[in-house]
């Protein structure tokens with residue numbers, strides 16, 4: 312069996328842009344033409360190794376959720392392919408396709424909207440293993456009790472409804488439901504973003520325990536770099552549909568090599584940041600309907616020079632396990648490179 316559990320190879324995903332009211336009016340009056348394509352993912356390459364925790368970070372709208380859904384097989388890519396255990400997931404049929412879908416579970420941000428309010432917790436957790444015949448019907452209830460205990464909830468709560476739980480408890484129910492089908496890969500899409508900070512830490516600890524207990528691989532999606540720090544082995548930074556940096560978690564914090572990663576780090580309040588050269592990120596993220604040419608980050612980058620405006624930087628290895636898509640790394644290392652603004 313390959314060491315690579317899941318991979319995105321040259322994956323792009325485009326959506327038809329949904330025009331808002333003003334855009335629809337402009338189209339109707341002839342002041343604008345038919346919209347427009349959203350370039351949610353643009354040539355993404357990512358390998359996720361068995362057993363690792365990968366943090367996926369970037370500003371809102373950069374394509375994190377889309378990448379998670381494409382990797383899970385919930386959305387087809389417009390270009391490129393997704394592999395699972397070395398196999399193109401488009402080639403999977405019947406029982407193999409079902410096995411892949413069950414083995415990859417997504418845990419979403421808002422547990423309330425993903426838990427059916429009219430069903431008891433025992434039904435919510437027990438439904439999928441029962442429907443898929445993973446456990447005999449008479450054992451479902453005992454299994455639900457075990458799963459509740461595994462995620463730190465009292466098994467006697469199995470007959471309650473979702474609204475009778477707190478936000479953190481509901482997220483634990485969502486995790487138990489995902490575990491019920493014996494996945495080996497969890498995609499956590501902003502799974503703790505809606506929780507209080509103290510509860511966030513508890514749920515992160517739960518993910519870490521479950522990872523060890525069940526040999527899970529995790530793709531942990533967050534807009535907040537500080538959240539993924541303690542959970543991730545590697546961190547992937549996305550900007551406007553592209554991967555701009557992949558680094559071991561410690562390296563990304565101590566020696567970022569993409570100006571966008573450095574700017575994201577600036578936004579994390581820390582007392583030991585004196586002497587850093589990078590300034591906080593400026594301006595809005597451009598629209599994925601009309602991304603800038605060359606390096607997508609160049610309009611906001613304090614180091615941009617002519618080449619950045621014209622040529623897409625390839626993701627290249629710049630250090631041990633560290634890949635960066637930035638023209639600055641073709642010459643001197645970024646950290647030692649003086650600002651080239653205005654070149």
Ligand SMILES: Nc1ncnc2c1ncn2[C@@H]1O[C@H](COP(=O)(O)OP(=O)(O)OP(=O)(O)O)[C@@H](O)[C@H]1O
Nearest residue numbers: 326327349351370371372373374375376377378599
């Ligand atoms: N089904 C869809 N139809 C049209 N556009 C979409 C669709 N899904 C996502 N998009 C667009 O694709 C881009 C990437 O969205 P995505 O949700 O993947 O970003 P994200 O980084 O996860 O953002 P957030 O953190 O806000 O969820 C956005 O511009 C979004 O509006």
